[in-house]
Amino acid sequence: MNTQNPKKEVKPKITERRRFLTIMAQSVGLSALGGIIWTGYVEEAKASPLLLRPPGALPESDFLRTCIKCGQCAEACPYDTLLMAKPGDGLPMGTPYFIARDVPCYMCPDIPCVPVCPTGALDQESVSSEKDGKEVLDINKARMGLAVVDHESCVAYWGIQCDACYRACPILGQAITIEFMRNERTGKHAKLVPIVHADHCTGCGLCEHACVTEKAAIFVLPREVAMGKAGDYYVKGWDKKDQERIKQRDLKKLTTETERSAKKPQDYLNMDEELFDE
């Protein structure tokens, strides 16, 4: 060992400022790391799944940010329909939902779950209608989901007579109707099949609960999952209400903008340079 070396190791001086900046950088860096993991987890939890919310719930993304997870809706529910997502359920933690096949929503006329919501995540106005100039609760306006029939497993579509869902429906004859359908197999019978109507179905799930098949052949899905959208290009020309819908469209979006449409046809048709370039 060279102990006679006169050169001493020069230790870098740690000033107070350097210490402060280093600790700050470390804290911000670790926070960013934590934030990335945390954000990832929250986004995963949000992306989950097909669940049915209580009546009057805001659209899912608004519902998730507005629900304070207090459970007062679940406590108010007289049928214990509403559950609170807990660890292990794999659903957004602490938010209310229901499994229609187990316990459906029995559509209480006084909707006890909605007025107790302290934040408005369950919107009372969306389940109220005007009656004699007064706002009254109207559970028929709830849109918790939409019942969908699987034609392959529904025994009515096989030709076996069953109207369990039709009979269970609280909006009997409107949300589900029974339609005749020719039974091609026998050639002389009719099938009596259930048809769901989206403008009346509340998504309460009583049909799913009542369905006789091993796994329900009629089941409720969230509306945004179950429904398509015709968009502004298709109009029911025979339907005044549908024409109103089209009137509200953004007229600027009627033409599709492309790179070429920015120029006039006589311009781009006469510009051959672009063709030669290729």
Add this chain to the structure above:
Amino acid sequence: MSKLYKYRYLIARRATQIGLLFLYFAGNAWGWKVLQGTLSSSELFGAIPLADPFAVLQMLSAGAVMGVNVFIGAAIIILFYGVVGGRAFCSWVCPVNMITDLANWLRRKLLLDKVERKVWVSRNARYWVLGLSLVVSAVTGLAAFELVSPITIFNRGVIFGMGMTGGVLLAIFLFDLFGVKNGWCGHICPLGGVYSIIGKYSLIRVAHNEPNCTLCMKCKEVCPESQVLYMIGKKSQIVDMGECVNCARCIEVCDDDALGFSIRDFAKSKSKGEIQ
């Protein structure tokens, strides 16, 4: 009897914590209108709204438009802890406190503090987690800490059924037992951070009477936020740091009557300052 007296605050705290859980449970199970909801938002006597100010803050950050009741509820809570209770939520209400206290008690019994490897986390980490949870809430549009908060998970577990809640609680227990001393409540939990800020100037304070102190340091050993007892054996004054949870364990373990509850006297502390 004297043993009961020795643990009077601990017994009172456990009674409060379990009593509140019971009232919440009864609110759901039998429809008692005393305390309904959960710790994130509830209704007292079917009329008075209460709301967790931190949950409301996160939801605001996530961009929620909410009804007026939650703001009234949050204001009531802020007023209560800000004026009276200090950070008492953490030691008198929060159910997770029972888990972390158990871990901490075991640490002392097993002499873990003396033997084990040290894992270091700053006491200020909670304020970073607090800020972070607001940022993540804003980015994701969902109250970020509320989604993972073991406090409300435990609370809801008791009220609505536990599911896998035990796993969450076990994780916290193990972290506090083998990870960091007072790791969850004293370092990480952002709700503790929020109540530290809210309760900083509250009236109920632990006060140290220096002449009685024999420097046995039992108080510092038992204190979950031992940095707040910086004045022990040095100066007679109140515990003025917001991180004190008012759990009163220091008062109970003190054999020399050197610690006790007192009411903060703003006028007195000012005039004292003038004398010094």
